[in-house]
Amino acid sequence: MKAVEEHTLPGRNPAYADTTKRSRVRYVVLSMLLAATILNYVDRSALGIVAPGLSKGLALNRMEMGELFAGFGLAYSIALVPGGILTDVLGSRLAYGLSLLGWSFATLTQGFATGYHMLLGSRLAIGAMEAPAFPSNARAVTLWFPARERGFATSVYVMGQYIGTPLFTGLLLWISAAYGWRTVFYVTGGFGILFSFLWYRVYRDPHQHAGVNAAELQYINEGGTVARKPREKFDWRMALKLLSYRQILAICIGKFCNNTLLVFFTTWFMTYLIEARHMSMIKVGIFQALPFIGATVGILLAGFLSDFFIRRGVSISTARKAPLIIGTLLGASIVLVNFVESNEGVIAILTIAFFAQGVGSMSWAAVSEIAPRQYVGLTSSITSLAANIAAVTTPLMIGYITHHTGHFYWALNLMGAICLLGALSYSVLLGKLSRIEL
Incomplete structure (x- = not known):
């Protein structure tokens, strides 16, 4: 009962935890994480949505557009480790609130670009x-x-990467057509600024949240949640030490490879449909949603099955690793679009490939299982840094290849090969998942 006593709010008696109905505040928190992640990806992918019109309006070629897409990834990758440290030091409430406010304002400023x-x-x-x-x-x-x-919870917030685009792309395309591409940035940035204040007003950690009762705290802590510990002085050498662990290195490689597909869909996908496949805006508005729906189904299915098998006695290691291997391997199917002529066939293949990428995105749950208890933020930042190197390499690679060849053939083939490398890392290098104790 010690863990319960340490986390119980004043005035609440843990002795009654077993007979009191649990509160469900954790699901309110999860819904906020989902909403924040949707905003995150809508804001970062808004440039890709308006890219065909924006590039013509500002006279930008494909190499320049690739550099703009990659600029986001470069800054994001460089800032990830400091961002993780900031999260460990400030906590999710303040760190996320400042992050939301900052990126939303920067999104809005794109509308003023000349x-x-x-x-x-x-x-x-x-x-x-x-x-x-x-x-x-x-x-x-x-x-x-x-x-x-934790697998289900992870799959829900990661789902935000995928559902924002099918939900809002049609609306953003209409806004761009009716009011100009600049208005898209004003709208998306403005909503993010408002949500940043809502997040800071509502979110608290479990031991600080007034709506959590002792029964829910006991349930959370008995499930192996990381307990509160005094913050330790940060040592930069710890980042290098974490990378020396085989599990973390394997996840870094796998996440980079799997994320290559996600970056394609959030940057060059619209340009591919319009310029390479010559689809009309009406068809794009309909077809673009299907791969993202596929990815949403993939991440939810992976999270559900992973938790289901754990409850049925399958080891956490096996249940968390299987989606990573299967999803990343199946993601290589994207190369098949090079051999299909019909638009319907192309969208079907892209939907399968993005579904697979969603399945492979369960790596966030694997990170939660292996991260040292006092360095969850740092470990997440290191693995996310590896994943988001793809946010630099993928746009540049596609921009360079398409600028010099005039088509996407070799770019898609290279993405398929990268997916195969990721599946190899998860299946051979990763090994058994277990909590790293420092």
Whole structure:
């Protein structure tokens, strides 16, 4: 009962925890994490949605657009480790609130851009300010959910990567057509600013939240949630030490490879449909949603099955690893679009490939299982840094190849090969998942 006593709010008697109906505040927190992640990806992918019109309006070529897409990834990658440290030091409430406010304001400034350099500055700012988001997500889930629910909780907030685009792309395309591409940035940035204040007003860690009763705290802590510990002085050498562990290195490689597909869909996908496949805006508005729906189903299915098998006695290691291997391997199917002529066939293949990428995104749950208890934010930042190197390499690679060849053939083939490398890392290098004790 010691863990319960340490986390019980004043005036609450843990002796009654077993007979009191549990509160369900953790699901309110999860819904906020989902909403924040949706905003995160809508804001970072808004440039990709308006790219065909924006590039013509500002006279930008494919190499320049690739650099703009990559600018976000570069700043995001550089800021991830500091973002994780900030999350560990400030906690999810303040770190996420500042992050939301910062990236939303930077998103809004894209609407004032008059050329390449102004856009690049905004993209760098968005990337840097979004860095604490996923470490804050991982920290909140680790604190709020027991191990047997952590896979589902992870899949729900990661789902935000995918559902924002099918939900809002049609609306954003209409706004762009009716009011101009600049208005898209004003709207998306403005909503994010409002949500940042809501987050800071509502979110608290479990031991600080007035709505949590002793029964829910006991349930969370008995499930293996990371207990509160005094913060330790940060040592930069710890980041290098964590990378020396085989599990973390394997997840870093796998996440980079799996994330390559996600970056394609959030940057060059619309351009591919319009310019390479010559689809009309009406068809794009309909077809673009299907791969994202597929990815949403993939991450939810992976999270549900992973937790289901754990409850049925399958080891956490096996239940968390299987989606990573299967999803990343199946993601290589994206190369098949090079051999299909019909638009319907292309969208079907892209939907399967993105579904697979969603399944492979369960790596966030694996990170929660292996991260040292006092370095959840830092571990999440390191693995996220590896994943988001793809946010630099993928746009540049596609921009360079398409600029010099005039088509996407070799870019898609290279993405398929990268997925195979990721599956190899998860299946051979990763080994058994277990909590790293420092």
